[in-house]
Amino acid sequence: MPDTLSTITVAAATALVTTTATGLIAAPRLEARKRRLGEVHTARDTFGAHMLRIISACEQLQISQLPPDEEPDWTPVMRERLGGERERWWKQIDDATRWLIDNVATYAGSWPTRRLVQMPTIYAHHIRMVVLSERDEVTKLALLLELTVPVQRQYFGWFWSRARHIVADNRAFGATIARISGEPIAP
Template identity: 70%
Template sequence: MNIAWTLLVAAATSVVTTLAVGVLVAPRMEARKKRIGEVHTARDTFGSHMLRIISTCHQLQAIQPPADDDPNWTPVLRERLAGERARWWHQIDDSTRWMIDNVVTYAGSWPVRRLIKLPITYAGHARMVVLSEREENTKLELLLQLTVPIQRQYFGWPWSRVRHLVADHRAFEATVARLDGEDSAP
């Protein structure tokens, strides 16, 4: 009787524990797993958009429209290049739009206040540069000055992050100060 009672109590305890874990703990763990996955996906997408901005800015700087009097360029080729450049600008526009729209998802996921503030500042300033009426070359220059330091600090190789930590923060802050000064000018 004593052994039967011990086995019955052990079985009941096991069933109650399994049910409690299945009903109370497992759903919370699954929800947490989903949230963490979404945060990491948003971080990866943030990094991808910054790489797209960097590469597209370099493409736009390297492949300039030809001079009007260049005989090697036909009207059709000029039109195709203009269309391609417009498509590249559209990619930059889409990337900055995604970053500003989703900043709360990826920026708030870092553990330190400074690491949260930088992507928020970056996303807002990058979007405003794209929306601004500045000349195209100035926009490209500013986007690179904003994006390269942040991309390197969040997604660069660890030794690159450490090596460029102070310089990246100074460069980024100088660009932000320049933009803030321009925006406040009459």
């Protein structure tokens, strides 16, 4: 009987020490890690959402041009409403690019390879500079799409789409960056 009692006592003490140590040391570290990983994935999701917003707003701006003043079918009220919508879409682009540049360290640094870290960093800088530039609207919209579509496809596209377009997307992205920066484009 004493052997059984001592075995039960040792087992209970071991369980108590293990549970206490796990609760005091391991559990808080695991919870903190879980929170950090959640924040990284939330930032990545927001990165993707902002790129989709930029693509969508650019396409809306391209297809919803204000008609000439002489256009008889457009009333001043309709012109004002469409003008308000266009301003709202530009505001969405401005807000999205501001978030991208302000939070680039959070989402870009979370990918495992250097190329995957550099592309969103370069993208965020150039996309914001295009929005701030004094280029005409048509050129801005074209550049915004040329920058955003390849990056969005490489980070959030379907696997086969990413694999099929990786070379073309990297080439197009690099060519657009070179054109914006005024560098000669290599063949």
